Amino acid sequence: MQCYKNGQLIDSIPLLDRAFHYGDGCFTTARIFQDRFELKQLHFERLTLACQRLSLDADLSLIDTALAQLQQQHFTLNGTLKIVISRGEGDRGYSLPLHAADVYVWYYPRVMQAFQPEWIESGVLNHALGLNMPHLVGLKTLNRLEQVVLKQEVDKQGWLEALVSDVQGYIVEGVSSNCFIRINDRWITPELRYNGVHGVMRAKILSRMQQYNIECEQGCVEISDIGRIQSLFFCNALHPMKAVVRFNGRAFEQQPYLDLFETLKLSQIDEYAKAAKLNEKKKKTKS
Secondary structure, eight states: OEEEETTEEESOOOTTBHHHHHOOEEEEEEEEETTEETTHHHHHHHHHHHHHHHTOOOOTHHHHHHHHHHHHHOSSOOEEEEEEEEOOBOOSSSSOOSSOOEEEEEEEEOOOOOOOOEEEEEOEEEEEEOOOOGGGTBOOBSOOHHHHHHHHHHHHHTOSOOEEEETTSBEEEOSSSEEEEEETTEEEEEOOSSSOBOOHHHHHHHHHHHHTTOOEEEEOOBGGGGGGEEEEEEEETTEEEEEEEEETTEEOOSHHHHHHHHHTTTTSOOHHHHHHHHHHHHHHHHO
16 A cells, blocks of 8 residues: 655655544545546546535645656556545644645555456445535545444445435435435436435446436435335446345346446446557557
8 A cells, every 4th residue: 555645655644634633625436447547537526526615725636646656666557546635734623724735645556357247235224324414415525434333234234235324214325335226127326415425436327327328317215115126236436336136135136237237338437548548559559
């Protein structure tokens, strides 16, 4: 693991950093595969929106500065990037410091493979999410204590992921994923009005569904609808489809997932990266 702060390699974080004291900041987690920062534009758009909502003055070009240094040190980049925007150092109290935010980039190297559906068992958690301040809905802030508690329950169940409801009785998302649910042969994804994270992979899949004329509603799914679920998959930036084959003891067919995965071409999730790779091959052929 390596960490860069504002484009400089570091091995420690300041004691007065408000990310530690208050969770004052935002973050995104991305997959880097064969030197390609997948869904980069969507990640940057999400960070930009979060910085605007949180009044964080962040120079996001420092992310590319860190990546350039990583590429000089590694033959090929494969793994996970975690990008954290912190308010930076400050005195005690909630008042905002006047300086620019700090941009952290963590790189966790690991062997990566092309996407394929991942088959999992799942269920519904007992713990429920609270309602967010409207200004913060959809943002991926550094306050993740709810997810820590939910993950503890998931681990006790022996699941990789599970559905999470809110205190009003509506399904919101997974612990660290968004979800797509098939009921009455139609796909629906929770609309995230009061809580939840607007995930980059969720946005990409919704775009692909529109592109390939797959009807999908962004709407409400109540706890009472659980028994009518025909198919369910979770998605995040690190994987487009964790497909549930057993849910609350019920078996789900694999074929609807395979058909959707193929139709949406989810093994090739990043068209920009794919086009860049083709152009690179053409240049090498010409030379």
